[in-house]
Amino acid sequence: MSRPAIVLAMEPSRTEHVLPEGLLQRLDTVGHLLDSKPLQHFNDERARRLLAEAEILITGWGAPYVGPDIPAAATHLRLIVHAAGTVKGVIDDSIFEAGIVVSHSAEANAVPVAEFTLAAIIFAGKRAFRFRDLYVADRNRDRTYPMQREAIGNYGRIVGIVGASRIGRRVIELLKPFGYRLLLFDPMLDAAEVAGLGAEKVDLDELMRRADIVSLHAPSLPSTRHMIDARRLSLMKEGATLINTARGILVDEVALLSQLKTGRIDAVIDVTDPEIPDPGSVFYDLPNVFLTPHIAGAIGLERARLGEMAVDEVERFMIGRPLLYQIHQANLENIA
Structure with missing residues (x-):
């Protein structure tokens, strides 16, 4: 089985410790991490090039909106894992309608x-x-x-x-x-x-x-x-x-x-x-x-749990096991 192409999209300054070096190495073992530097926009040349190859997209805090244009830009995309809490305001309904599987790390948060x-x-x-x-x-x-x-x-x-x-x-x-x-x-x-x-x-x-x-x-x-x-x-x-x-x-x-x-x-x-x-x-x-300034959720080293959960979901997806934290479109109305 060929290794799937993996792309990251998040704001580095807001996601430090989410994907430390060890987790990036795990990702590159499970799949092929196209670039360890996350995308911060989906509308530049680098983004277009990476999305054209992407089969798995890992998003996080500060990610650009994954809107209705993404299925056309990322025609091989099969899985999005949000290495953060809620996907509301991050992932458009059209992603679910395109048949792309979505999971998240809210349980870790x-x-x-x-x-x-x-x-x-x-x-x-x-x-x-x-x-x-x-x-x-x-x-x-x-x-x-x-x-x-x-x-x-x-x-x-x-x-x-x-x-x-x-x-x-x-x-x-x-x-x-x-x-x-x-x-x-x-x-x-x-x-x-x-x-x-x-x-x-x-x-x-x-x-x-x-x-x-x-x-x-x-x-x-x-x-x-x-x-x-x-x-x-x-x-x-x-x-x-x-x-x-x-x-x-x-x-x-x-x-x-x-x-x-x-x-x-x-x-x-x-x-x-x-x-x-x-x-x-x-x-x-x-x-x-x-x-307190919204610190109850994952901060500092606690953020590593988010990345670990995301990488675990990618591994499950690749070996055909059921995802533990998959989100279905019908769930969106009642989740945080």
């Missing part, structure tokens, strides 16, 4: 998000950020000692998971060794399926009322836009924490900031809408907000 969420839940339960701020401000323990007698900590706390996505399920699995009580809202699952995951099925309003910590893992869809609105935020307990590592669009941020300004609830926010808040946003200044 789910691992660090779930780990980040676990850490956020544990810190939220311990009120770690408020302890830190008081301790640093006072440089004594006059106010932190009394806080330790409050009804805080992680034993027996109620955690509400919004969305049994791949990340939501991983978070549930990671939480099992701890003494949490788990609530799950996901309209796609029945009570027996939720119980099988180790949680209690509830509607979203009940979850918002009962949970000490609410963690969002729903996809960004028209139906989920601002699903966490002013009314639902008002249902949260005094001292509860909202964690968002999913999509900023899930939350009505005007309503969230209104609640946060009162000090009634806390928030751990890794994603916002827009992606970077305005420089004057109070997200940066509120003491009850722990704000």
